[in-house]
Amino acid sequence: MTARRPRAVVVGAGIAGLATALRLHRAGWEALVIERTPSRRSGGYAVTFAGPGYDAAERMGILPELAERHITPDRMDYVRPDGRTRFSVPGPTVRAMVGDRSLNILRGDIEDVLYRAVTTRAADTVRIRFGTTIAGVRQDPDGVDVTLQDGTVERADLLVGADGLHSTTRRLVVGPEDDLRLDLNHMAGVFTLDRLPDGVEPGVTASLTDTGRTLAVVSLGADRAVAFFGYRTDRPMAELADGPQVALPRAYGDLGWVAPQVLDQLTRAESVYFDTVSQMVLDRWSRGRVVLLGDAAWCVTLFAGYGSSLAVAGADALGAALERHPADLATALREWEAEIRPEAERKQKLGRQVKGLYAPADRFGLWVRDLPLRLASFRPVSALLQRRLQLTS
Numbered sequence: 415m416t417a418r419r420p421r422a423v424v425v426g427a428g429i430a431g432l433a434t435a436l437r438l439h440r441a442g443w444e445a446l447v448i449e450r451t452p453s454r455r456s457g458g459y460a461v462t463f464a465g466p467g468y469d470a471a472e473r474m475g476i477l478p479e480l481a482e483r484h485i486t487p488d489r490m491d492y493v494r495p496d497g498r499t500r501f502s503v504p505g506p507t508v509r510a511m512v513g514d515r516s517l518n519i520l521r522g523d524i525e526d527v528l529y530r531a532v533t534t535r536a537a538d539t540v541r542i543r544f545g546t547t548i549a550g551v552r553q554d555p556d557g558v559d560v561t562l563q564d565g566t567v568e569r570a571d572l573l574v575g576a577d578g579l580h581s582t583t584r585r586l587v588v589g590p591e592d593d594l595r596l597d598l599n600h601m602a603g604v605f606t607l608d609r610l611p612d613g614v615e616p617g618v619t620a621s622l623t624d625t626g627r628t629l630a631v632v633s634l635g636a637d638r639a640v641a642f643f644g645y646r647t648d649r650p651m652a653e654l655a656d657g658p659q660v661a662l663p664r665a666y667g668d669l670g671w672v673a674p675q676v677l678d679q680l681t682r683a684e685s686v687y688f689d690t691v692s693q694m695v696l697d698r699w700s701r702g703r704v705v706l707l708g709d710a711a712w713c714v715t716l717f718a719g720y721g722s723s724l725a726v727a728g729a730d731a732l733g734a735a736l737e738r739h740p741a742d743l744a745t746a747l748r749e750w751e752a753e754i755r756p757e758a759e760r761k762q763k764l765g766r767q768v769k770g771l772y773a774p775a776d777r778f779g780l781w782v783r784d785l786p787l788r789l790a791s792f793r794p795v796s797a798l799l800q801r802r803l804q805l806t807s
């Protein structure tokens with residue numbers, strides 16, 4: 415007689431949820447992933463994928479597929495409101511600055527690589543259900559019952575809440591989001607452009623930072639581009655409630671440069687990412703048989719530039735801890751948290767420290783922020799950085 419495989423319900427098919435499902439498969443678990451959206455998301459914003467997540471992706475065997483999706487801009491242009499270039503950093507210098515064990519990749523492409531891996535390599539043990547969500551959780555000493563929106567009850571040994579910053583799993587198991595969320599008083603908005611604005615060259619990432627707000631256009635070739643908005647606000651939840659169609663034109667209507675063209679495309683954008691820049695502050699990430707992972711647990715924010723990395727590293731460490739303690743979930747979860755928490759807290763702290771640099775509140779702050787980039791744009795510094803890359807790769 416073969417032993418029953420332990421079973422997990424994973425809420426959310428983002429980076430954290432899919433990486434968890436893939437890693438649990440390797441640890442000998444079965445998993446049901448439930449995702450609220452009716453189908454997979456694509457695109458999203460470009461992220462730097464480095465550090466422990468990069469190492470974990472290598473261990474999980476998905477690094478070659480991720481590396482295929484790597485994008486390096488031909489050039490990064492920093493522009494003025496009238497469109498003139500303040501300074502430019504050449505693509506090879508950008509590559510040298512981010513280092514060789516690091517990828518610049520669309521969030522949707524990380525999810526796509528994970529999804530393909532789950533649905534091919536782990537197809538025998540992982541099932542994904544789209545268009546449903548979690549409605550209730552009840553734990554007993556032997557398991558956890560997860561009630562889905564349609565009333566179905568899924569029995570499992572472990573429930574993983576990988577449902578992002580506004581996690582329902584966390585609300586059901588830990589408490590209201592407002593008690594746990596630390597707002598960093600910025601908003602971020604991203605959407606895919608159906609045409610490259612006039613004035614932005616194909617292959618170039620161009621950005622304009624005015625006091626308190628940044629607009630960037632990331633060209634992904636001749637006909638694909640992403641617009642990114644990041645701005646300060648004292649009332650993030652009110653901005654969120656207003657939504658991108660109201661809040662972004664209000665914040666960027668007078669910016670100049672390509673803002674009018676980009677805002678014009680906003681009105682017909684199919685899907686817009688728009689959210690507060692907030693961290694989650696929880697004293698513990700698990701309660702009995704329920705564990706939170708990824709943005710649902712820590713959300714280090716885009717300021718730290720590490721959330722996707724920590725999501726994959728967290729999933730890998732969870733799988734490893736469950737392998738070490740197959741019959742002792744409490745010990746596995748305790749060891750897992752002890753391993754991940756110091757790095758997550760370091761990155762949260764970094765996020766809080768650098769938040770002022772993202773969209774500096776005054777001209778001096780902007781000058782300080784741009785100094786390293788300006789230096790990198792000088793030919794001798796640029797050549798030095800590029801030589802360093804050749805030496806390390």
Ligand SMILES: Cc1cc2nc3c(=O)[nH]c(=O)nc-3n(C[C@H](O)[C@H](O)[C@H](O)COP(=O)(O)OP(=O)(O)OC[C@H]3O[C@@H](n4cnc5c(N)ncnc54)[C@H](O)[C@@H]3O)c2cc1C
Pocket residue numbers: 425426427428429430431448449450451459460461462463464521546547548576577578579580581582583602604707708709710713714715716719720721722723724725
């Ligand atoms: C603009 C921006 C730039 C960033 N840059 C970087 C970077 O450079 N480097 C980096 O490492 N990280 C970066 N990050 C952070 C990184 O993108 C996130 O940390 C990471 O994507 C989090 O993944 P996640 O799976 O935990 O959460 P999410 O991506 O939020 O995924 C959650 C999933 O759960 C689903 N879901 C939500 N609620 C429910 C529910 N109730 N039921 C079922 N499903 C549900 C959602 O639809 C989604 O599919 C950036 C983030 C932003 C916003």
